[in-house]
Amino acid sequence: PATMEPKKPRKSPASERPLLKAWLASGGTKASYDATLPQAISPYEEEKLHAAGVILKTSRTFFEKARGLVGEDKFEDFCADVADREQVRDMRGNEYGGAKPRNPTGMIIGLLLHRIAGLTPRFHASREEVLAVAPKTPHPATREKEKQPIQLSLIETPIYTKEQDERLRRRIERAMTQTKLIQEKTAKERGEITYSSVSLVQASLPHLDPGNATVWQRTNGRKMLVVQTGIDSITGKPLGLPYGSFPRLALYHIATQVKLTGNPRISLGRSIYAFLKALGVSDNKKNYIAVSEQCKRLFASRMSLVETKRRTNLDGYIEGINTKYFPPLAKETEWWFSSGLGTGPQLDFESYIILHEEFFQNMMQNSFPIDQGVIRILRRSSLGLDVYGWLCYRNFLMNTHGASELHIPTDKLFEQFGSTYRRERDFRARLGDIIRVIAPHWRGGLNYELDETGLLLKPSPLQIEK
Secondary structure, three states, X not given: OOXXXXXXXXXXXXXXXXXHHHHXXXXXXXXXXXXXXXXXOOHHHHHHHHHOOOOHHHHHHHHHHHHHHHOHHHHHHHHHHHOOHHHHHHOOHHHHHOXXXXXXXXXXXXXXXXXXXXXXXXXXXXXXXXXXXXXXXXXXXXXXXXXXXXXOOHHHOOOOOHHHHHHHHHHHHHHHHHHHHHHHXXXXXXXXXXXXXXXXXXXXXXOOOOOOOOEEEEEEOOEEEEEEOOEOOOOOOEOOOOOOHHHHHHHHHHHHHHHHHOOOEEEEEOXXXXXXXXXXXXXXXXXXXXXXXXXXXXXXXXXXXXXXXXXXXXXXXXXXXXXXXXXXXXXXXXXXXXXXOOOOOOOOOOEEEEEOHHHHHHHHHOEEEEEHHHHHHXXXXXXXXXXXXXXXXHHHHHHHHOOOOEEEEHHHHHHHHOOOOOXXXXXXXXXXXXXXXXXXXXXXXXXXXXXXXXXXXXXXXOOOOO
């Protein structure tokens, strides 16, 4: 009817109260918050947020206000980060946001609040401004609570719940204890020496699920690693390519057992609990399913190492290609894991893998020791595992050959490690974050410089003494 009043526009469900609290936690003031005007989201940022699963129809006001607070550059970098699944997984968005992955809008809002709260303090909020924070439309049942002063704490915001904060506190305490232990005792004294294959360092496996792809290749200088998926013996379909941190942890375990036993037959334990404990991961159903799937893909995959060589003659030099074709990693596999978790039940017979002779000889002759304590800290980040192993190997070569320094351009690093990043600057920022995590755990200090041109390495103390 003509007399009907027009519908009011739907109000954004994303309240600005958590945004104000995060701003005050960073050192900003309520006056500066009120004086900041919202900024329209650019098409590029909107595209990235949509790719991350954000529904801007109900949260646009919140993100526009946040863009005005953090600035155009920081907001654009944030949008690029959340569009990258590897970045979101490493940042543990479901813990910061207090939302499950099936609610990506709440998860991304939580990540943004966490990033705002962690900004360098520009202003210092007075206690009066902190106490003045109150809901715009208080519920009648909360009027008595409004009379009490509100304590500014990130636990009270949607960034954390109390249970999540307790888990995070325990995780931080364990990490600090592990860091202190690494600095005080050597890996040999702690009994935490593991081995890595040089081939895994020169070219890495996928970081994210490559989908239906059956071939994966990575280039490092004149060397290229080509990985082909195996075939399911029951269905006749491709198993898929191994990816993520679990195949890398499994290869560390296999290379370590090869070096210690000198036997191509590697025991995988009598229960899934024993194998997960050997890899250094939690024994839960999610890890059980993921490790089983990734190991099935890894053991059946085929790898080829292609190297371009140069030989000189009277007319100068000629280029040739040397290709080493490897059979599947496993010659024989017995995968008998019980479905029970925890300490039991255990089977009367053990699971094992028998390596092909080519892989066995490669691991025996071309493996180097690394610190298992650092691997345990980086176990959730496949990129972190790759970078740490590569740094250990490069540092070993520099100390062996007496090199004073080594500069690796950014484009070469991006070519080797940045398979999941579209922009080189995003990869460079992520690489800097990972190296800053590795540096405190490097005994004696990691001697490096990272800038826009690349990474400069200088000889650092060996992590494992000869």
